[in-house]
Amino acid sequence: MLNRDARSALAGTFLTFALFLGCSSSPPPPVATAQTGFEEGRQLYQKKKWDKARLVFESVVFNHPGSSLVDSAQFLLAMCQYELDEPIIAASEFQRVRTQYPTSPLVDEADLMRCRCLLVAAPGNPGLDQEQTKTAVDELLQFKDNHPISGFIPAADSLLAVAYGRLSMKDYRTGVLYYKMSRYHASRVYLQDMIDRFPKSPLVPDALFYMAEGQRESDSLKSAVELYEKLIYLYPDYSRTAKARKRVAKIARDQAQTPQ
Secondary structure, three states: OOOHHHHHHHHHHHHHHHHHHHHOOOOOOOOOOHHHHHHHHHHHHHOOOHHHHHHHHHHHHHHOOOOOOHHHHHHHHHHHHHHOOOHHHHHHHHHHHHHHOOOOOOHHHHHHHHHHHHHHHOOOOOOOOOHHHHHHHHHHHHHHHHOOOOOOHHHHHHHHHHHHHHHHHHHHHHHHHHHHOOOHHHHHHHHHHHHHHOOOOOOHHHHHHHHHHHHHHOOOHHHHHHHHHHHHHHOOOOOOHHHHHHHHHHHHHHHHHOOO
C-alpha cells in the first residue's frame, strides 16, 4: 500500500508523462482539401524545401485523384525529385503526367522535363557508355513530333544540341588529335564520320574547319577551298568563319601569282 506522499509522487509522474506525450511531435494531419495541400506544397517548393514539398504533393495525388489540381501536383512532385538530384525517379514521375493525365496542359512540359532528366542521368564523359544519351535523343525527336507547335521546341533543340555534342565528342577528339599529329588523312576520316553520323552536332563547324586545315596543310588546296567555302556558307556566324575567308583569299592570291 502506497502512502500519501508516494501516491502524490506517482500521480505527478503520470501527469508529467501525459504532458510530454501531448507536447511531443507527431505527423501532421492529412490535408483537408486538394487546394490546401497544393498550396502548402507550392509554398514549400518555393522555399526550396523540396523533400517536404514532395511528401505533400504525394499526399495530394494519392488522396485527391479527382481534383483539378492533381496533374499540377504530380508535375511539381516530379520537379521536387529533379531538384533533389534524382533524375531517374523524376523521369518516371514526369512520365506519369502523360500516362495518368493525358489531357493536362502540362503534358508537353512534362515530356520535355523527362528528356532533360534522361540527359542529366547519362554520363557526362563521352568516353563512357552513352545509351542513356541515345534514349534522350530518341525521346526528344519524338517530343518534337508530338508537340510541333509547343513553346518548348527551342528548349528541346538546345537539349538535342547537348546530346549530339556528347555523342559526337569521341570521334571529334580523335580527329583533332590526328590533326595535331599531322596525320591529316586519319583526321579527316574521323571528322567526316562524325559529321555523317551526327550532322546536327554543334561540333560540325569545328570539324569542317579542322578538315579544311588538314587539306591545306597537305597541299590538297582544291579540297581545302571546298571545305572552307562550305563552312562559310553553312555557318556564317561561326567564330572561325572569318579565318576561313582569309584562307580562301590567300589561296586564290597564291595561285594567281604562281606561274602556269
